[in-house]
Amino acid sequence: MKARNKFEAAVMEQSKHLRPITKQQIKWAFRECISHFAYRLPKGRTTCMDCGHRWVMSKYRETCTYPHCRAKLQVQTTRARKHKEQHYFTILTTSGDYQVLRMCLLIVGMEKGYPAESSVIEIGQYWWNSQGKQTIVAIQRTMGSYLDTFAFHSPKAIRRDNEVYQYIAQSPLYPKVKALDILQRNGFAGDCHDIAPTKLIPALLTDSRAETLFKGGRTADLRHFLINPQGIDQYWATYKITLRNHYLITDIALWCDYVDMLKRLGKDIHSPKYVCPENLQEAHDTAQRKLQTKQDKEAETRRRQKAIENEERFQALKAPFFGITFTDGVIQVKVLESVQEYLEEGTALHHCVFTNEYYLKKQSLILSARIDGKRIETIEVSLETMKVIQCRGLQNKNTEYHDRIIDLVNRNIRQIQSRVA
Structure with a gap:
């Protein structure tokens, strides 16, 4: 892609002055970014795949350090003779007035009896100016079964940012870092603290809030906000309360959830009393219980309102x-005659006769069995088969009167049947 503006044109021109990847950088990448092996034959003859030297390891071990090259090796018992490995790494440096993140691919070939051979291909670079404006200079990607497939001999040009470059940019970073003066002034000293450079650098250059968090050592909080970019806008006014009170947040994700619940509970999220709890986990759990209680009450209110709206349908x-009612002298059974009675029945016996809207079931009739006015069990009768479908007491359990209630209903089923016609 051709440069579309003066900034991209200037970056393309400046990219010509980047120095080649140094031997020291390649040596670091070889040592830190790939796995190192000792190939051991079943009888103990072992070869260091880094330097090619051989020795006899009489007793198998999972790892070893070979004194000749001081390499820490993973021991594998195998007859294989070759091994190939590749890994990305990055270099953070400057060029002119720009901050540059260089992305490289290390390719290593190993063969028994020979020193390992390394080569490096530079995939591309992220460029930022002092105002945080960004562009990418990289080789061309190609179609393939993997996302990170490149035309390695294609010329570097301006490319659009995508998830492949963002993924490569999070590869191990060469420890000797060069940074712009403005970036150092804003707190950057070479350590990204497990934050992707493609997120950290533009944030430090453009957002004073990121600078505040980074200089204050709140890197875990900054990492969370950069992963969730809307979060810093959403929580910053509340977060500043913790800064003023020198409150250390032990779990930023948990704290954000806690603040969300405080909002829904109508609490003052600008009060240290709420947003700086002594025990964050305990405060979070308490707020969660209160919110659940509030939601349950709101749901119950909605159900009650809906029941009132359904009263007309129920009556029809x-x-x-x-008016149907019958008794055996002790137990009285009567039809529930309003949605309100269904609500009272379900509340008294802690079952779902109201919440599952039994009052709107066309082929079902609900009766209540009581002794001296106290609810004992709730009976459902099928209007198609004229049989008892279920009979439930407190918390859906049967009482000592269960069989007696069913027998009483069956003996008086004709009263119900006569009303069907």
């Missing part, structure tokens, strides 16, 4: 059965 369905 069940009016023919109103």
Whole structure:
């Protein structure tokens, strides 16, 4: 892609002055970015795949340090003779007035009896000016079964940012870092603290809030906000309360969830009393319980409102059965005659006769069995088969009167049947 503006044109010109990757950088990448092996034959003859020297390891070990090249090796018992490995690494440096993140691919070939051979291909670079403006200079990607497939001999040009470059940019960083003066002034001293450079550098150059967090050592909090970019806008006013009170947040994700719940509970999220709890986990759990209680009450209110709206439909369905009642001298059984009675029945016996809207079931009739006015069990009768479908007491358990109630209903089923017609 051709440069589209003066900034990209200037970057392309400056990219010509980048120095080649040094031997020291390649040596570091070889040592730190790939796995190192000792290939051992079954009888103990072992070869260091880094330097090619051989020795006899009489007793197998999972790892060893070969004194000749001081390499820490993973021991593998195998007859293989060759091994190839590749890994990305990055270099953070400057060029002119720009901050540059160079992305490189290390390719290593190993063969028994020979020193390992390394080569490096530079995939591309992220460029930033002092105002945080960004562009990418890189070789061309190609179509393939893997996302990170490149035309290695293609010329470097301006490319659009994508998830492949962002992924490569998070590869191990060469420890000797060069940074712009403005970046150093804003707190950067070479350590990214496990934050992707492609997120950290532009944030430090453009956002004073990121500078505040980074200089204050709150790198875990900054990492969370950069991964969730809307978070810093959403929580910053509240977060400043913790800064003023020197409150250390032990778990930023948990704290953000806690603040969200405080908002929904109508609490003052600008009060240190709430946003700086002594025990964050305990405060979070307490707020969660209160919010659950509030949600349950709101749901119950909605159900009650819906029940009132459904009263007319219920009356049309069940009016023919109103007034049915019978007793055996101890137990009285009666038809529930309003949605409010369904609500009271479900609340008293802690079952779902109201919440599952039994009052709107066309082929079902609900009766209540009581002794001296106290609810004992709730009975559901099928209007199609004229049989008891279920009979439930407190918390859906049967009482000592269970069989007696069912027998009483069956003996008086004709009263219900006569109303169907």
